[in-house]
Amino acid sequence: MGLGPSIKMTTLHHFRCPVTHILSEDSDIEFTGIIVDGVSENCDDKIYTAKRVGDIARSVRADGALVAIDGWGNHHIDFVNIIEQLGIRQIPSVGLSYIGLQGRLVCTNSFVDCIIDFNKNESGYESCVVGQNNLTDYDAFKALGLLKNKLRKAGKLAPKKSHDSHTISNNTKEKRLSKLVRKVFTINEVSFSDKTYISNGKLFIEKNIAEKYLAEEPRIKNISVDIIPPGDYDRFVNSNLDFSPIACKINGELGEGTTHLITGVTLMLNGVEDKSGFQPSNIGSSEGILKNRFTPDMAGTAASNDYILHVDILFNEGEGRTSEGIYAAHRIADRIAGDIRRCLANLENMAYKREEFYDIMRPDKPKIILVKIVSGLGNMYDTAMFPYEPGGVIGARNMMGSKNLPYIISPNQCRDGVIHSLL
Amino acid sequence: MKLTTKQGMQSEIFVPVTPKPVFTELKKPLNKCKVAFITAGGIHKKDQTPFNTSGDFSYRTIPFDTPSDQLMVTHGGFDNSDINKDVNAMFPIDRLHELVKEGFIGSLPAETYTFMGGGGNVEKFLNETGPEIAKKLKAQDVDIVLCTGGCGTCHRSATIVTRCCEEAGMSCCVIAALPPIARQQGAPRITAPHVPIGSNAGEPHNIPQQTAIIKESLEWVRDCPSFNATKILPYEYRHNV
Numbered sequence: 314m315g316l317g318p319s320i321k322m323t324t325l326h327h328f329r330c331p332v333t334h335i336l337s338e339d340s341d342i343e344f345t346g347i348i349v350d351g352v353s354e355n356c357d358d359k360i361y362t363a364k365r366v367g368d369i370a371r372s373v374r375a376d377g378a379l380v381a382i383d384g385w386g387n388h389h390i391d392f393v394n395i396i397e398q399l400g401i402r403q404i405p406s407v408g409l410s411y412i413g414l415q416g417r418l419v420c421t422n423s424f425v426d427c428i429i430d431f432n433k434n435e436s437g438y439e440s441c442v443v444g445q446n447n448l449t450d451y452d453a454f455k456a457l458g459l460l461k462n463k464l465r466k467a468g469k470l471a472p473k474k475s476h477d478s479h480t481i482s483n484n485t486k487e488k489r490l491s492k493l494v495r496k497v498f499t500i501n502e503v504s505f506s507d508k509t510y511i512s513n514g515k516l517f518i519e520k521n522i523a524e525k526y527l528a529e530e531p532r533i534k535n536i537s538v539d540i541i542p543p544g545d546y547d548r549f550v551n552s553n554l555d556f557s558p559i560a561c562k563i564n565g566e567l568g569e570g571t572t573h574l575i576t577g578v579t580l581m582l583n584g585v586e587d588k589s590g591f592q593p594s595n596i597g598s599s600e601g602i603l604k605n606r607f608t609p610d611m612a613g614t615a616a617s618n619d620y621i622l623h624v625d626i627l628f629n630e631g632e633g634r635t636s637e638g639i640y641a642a643h644r645i646a647d648r649i650a651g652d653i654r655r656c657l658a659n660l661e662n663m664a665y666k667r668e669e670f671y672d673i674m675r676p677d678k679p680k681i682i683l684v685k686i687v688s689g690l691g692n693m694y695d696t697a698m699f700p701y702e703p704g705g706v707i708g709a710r711n712m713m714g715s716k717n718l719p720y721i722i723s724p725n726q727c728r729d730g731v732i733h734s735l736l
Numbered sequence: 737m738k739l740t741t742k743q744g745m746q747s748e749i750f751v752p753v754t755p756k757p758v759f760t761e762l763k764k765p766l767n768k769c770k771v772a773f774i775t776a777g778g779i780h781k782k783d784q785t786p787f788n789t790s791g792d793f794s795y796r797t798i799p800f801d802t803p804s805d806q807l808m809v810t811h812g813g814f815d816n817s818d819i820n821k822d823v824n825a826m827f828p829i830d831r832l833h834e835l836v837k838e839g840f841i842g843s844l845p846a847e848t849y850t851f852m853g854g855g856g857n858v859e860k861f862l863n864e865t866g867p868e869i870a871k872k873l874k875a876q877d878v879d880i881v882l883c884t885g886g887c888g889t890c891h892r893s894a895t896i897v898t899r900c901c902e903e904a905g906m907s908c909c910v911i912a913a914l915p916p917i918a919r920q921q922g923a924p925r926i927t928a929p930h931v932p933i934g935s936n937a938g939e940p941h942n943i944p945q946q947t948a949i950i951k952e953s954l955e956w957v958r959d960c961p962s963f964n965a966t967k968i969l970p971y972e973y974r975h976n977v
Contacts, residue, residue, distance in 0.1 A: 317790065317855075354814060354815065354913075354932035354933045354934070354975070355913075355930065355931070355932050355933075355974060356913060356914050356915060356916070356928070356930075357930055385888070385889065386813060386854065386855070386887045386888025386889035386890070386892075387813075387814070387887050387888030387889075387891075387914055387917075387933055388888065389888060390888065390914060390916055390917065414857075414858075415791065415855050415857075415889070417752070417858070418752055419752065419888045419889060419891065419892045419914075419917040419920065419921065420752060420916045420917050420919070420920035420921075421752055421920065438790075438791060438855075439790060439791075439855065441790070594789070594812065595789075595812040595813050596789060596790050596791075596812045596813055596854065596855055597789060597790030597791075597812070634816075690814060690815060690933075691815050691975065694813075694814075694815070
């Protein structure tokens, strides 16, 4: 995931992606798809993958693009190259990046003419507060507004209608493609018990839920699981590895069919190394008193009225800085979520909120794509695609191992958790 | 400089503009030159205070007779595993001693300076750290300065300090894994092997490759026709995935 704690896009962030949300809401455009491109550590590969993003964008006949990234420095080579490759193919774009002072562009080109800086901090330097400098709905809204202006100038979008003509747009040409049904179950209370189950809006967690998974991961020394009630943040936590949703697939592949999702509980994964005390991180770690170390209510963090299921990993010395160690931690969190998913799969007698999402074709509207640039630098600094379960990691292909070649995914696949952030 | 974060406020963001040219022509044959090697890659002696990975403009003094096994890296933002295997991948101190023995270069200064350029404060590097390192190298009668950097902002910090050295009258070259950054930030001369960030000076333990990268970079210091010119080096190395 991202470079420093404050800008990193967690698994939960991609699951609730603000740009995907804003693009899906706008009926002036067709949200054609999302290209997910990994950041490489070789400059040649950065340039190569940027060209492939351009090719895909042209092949889907994109009229415009939003390009979002959660890194800076070397990541910005990928960022400006992608904007350039889109521009060469006559696809205007608007970038979304953390800039501030620390993330000032290290290089640029003549196609980079419009960037939303989602820095939220007066200092302009990354902080150790997870979520503080995250991309929000408001940033996405601004970016889309600017992109629509660019499209109007290019004659690809009809001019704005004046305020007095409130004609409802004619959507007869709209065609719904795949459908995703999400049943959202609200949990009001979480407590420990002798087994894991859900009953009457209460989630009970087996006291020793993690014990059985420890032996499978030789790089991990210990796992502790904690329930943090809403707002009870006056406690020490180790460096954050991820926030993720608890959801399970009932039928269909990720991005279609039915998903059960819990609301009111968010999984938080943290960790530290044994003996050395090393806190896994890239640019600054986020250990400390929880209330000072994360911004609640962001797309990528727990809501302030959520219970936090806190999984804390003690890595064997040295394993907090290997990709294998970091993967092991994420697998453990996925397995713990798996125990809850098994209960979630059989919740027919509990009330839920039903949500439906469609990937929509609008042949008479400009086609807009979102390009998500995610980390694929390896070591502990990677992204995994297409897990078995929404927001999980088991079964997923890691970006670096796939040589950071771009994927194209549908908006529904994004909101069904096909992107998993590692660290 | 304080940033405003008022909601809805439109602002202009910093766009890098290549700074004014700096260029010091090399007027001696390589085998008469005193060659220093600096790095923004976070290398320091094991007994020195590690760098702060979230941004640090301090530097460490490394005597050139330090055995390479007493050096280590503290740097976030890229895979450190190559440097952990062989510090020469970023800071080729053993290769430089060999080049002196071979007579390819004249000598090495008594000491050099290393820093961690990732996320570095541009103004501090430009106005404090850079000029200070340049002054200390110049005081040792250094003719040539080679430089490496790890991550992206690290290449920027590396280039800023290298420019300070060039301005102080030494002939310098950035060995870049990310040449677009070195070019845009105004490095006087650039060589670019095909390597991942973190292994600018070549594959760990690949002595012939590391030697060739340094030799060709030194030759580029001698032959480079003008400011900011890049020479792509024909050496390729990738991490095994």
